[in-house]
Amino acid sequence: MSLLSEAWAWLAVEGRWSGPAGIPARTAQHLAVTGVAVLLGAVVAVPAGILVGHARRGAGWVAALMGGARAVPSLGLLTLFGLWLGIGVEAPLLTLAVLAVPSLLAGVYSGFLAIDEAIPQAARAVGLSPGQVVVLVELPLALPVIVGGLRAATLQVVATATLAAYTSDYGLGRYLFAGLKTRDYAQMLAGSLIVIALALALELLLAALQRAARRVADPAHTSDPSGRRPSRKDHP
């Protein structure tokens, strides 16, 4: 475990926690690129998800997109965009935005599809316009699943943002690649621990957000809180 204590010593070096190359500045960069990428992805994915989800069509299309996206290696997208756009934050940002789309789209789409078909029909019957049905009825009810998609997308993006440092001097991944290049295990281990801590913190935060969304969408707890099919143990 001497490697761990070396990593600890690396973290404790004076000046590590301040300045433009310090851990707080790099963490802020990492979070900024994650946030902007998820936002860019959402600009594409949310309207598209609403469109196919409201129409209740295109299940095969969304499934194919999810399956296909899972097969594309994110390092491949990053290096391709890197060759095309050059060294800079643009290539990782584009890669991460593209990565965010499938999870976000699937979240919105399956959230809409999980709503009892009679509910939007009833909303139409009492005189709501299609736009009002989407905004006032379907979006609030689909919120927990949409936040679930946001959770999946954000975690994938914050993890892959580590690779951004491969093509540009950006984010916490810098410590890992610098350590790999100079065979400085303490530095890459310390960097890895920071990235892992950041990802786990985001995971816990977004899980809490998802629970809150579930309370908003279903205040009476009428549906199964786990959101999954009831197992045999739920029926005594």
Add this chain to the structure above:
Amino acid sequence: MTWLTGNWPQVLELLVGHLVLTVPAVGLSVLLALPLGRLAWRLPRVGGPLLAAATLLYAVPALPLLIVIPVLIGTPLRSSATMIAALTVYGVALLVRSVVDGFGAVDRGVRDAAVAVGHSPTGMLWRVDLPLALPVILAGVRVVTVSTVGLVTIGALIGVPSLGSLLTDGFQRGIVAEVVTGVVVTVALALILDAALVLAGKALTPWAARRARGPVVVSR
């Protein structure tokens, strides 16, 4: 295409290297996730924390995990063992939930009937629960296989050769064709393995073709 004509032996060699990392990782994931998932399904008090831990493990980013694993299990950083261990962590984290869902989807009436006709607990597992849970478990194995094929490429960053080496080498030398080849061959490999699993699933559950929906009912 000219790049590929000149370099296909290297691509083939890296493809084999990719498979040598992927197949043991997926196999180990299945071997570990089956008993863990069975345990989580039978004892919900163990299952709750186990599934929560699996969700957290899945949230750990890949490259940092590769760097942390040698410290935890003592393998060298640039080794297949480190790669396979990291891939297995993700595989198990994803599959445990599929196994729990799969066993949970087995119809209670079918289980009661199987006990009534005299199946032992071991017989229940091998002849009733596992075959009926197979479609859900297999769906999980497909997801794990496809994402493992993609994740193996990350190993190129720490110097473990795979199709990912085409991505890093192509990027460093500025050869677009090499990177494109790496992406296309990786995606093709994932899709081929996925299709193979679909075929294996059809062969293992011949009744599914006869009954497209609903649980299998014991005939009187």
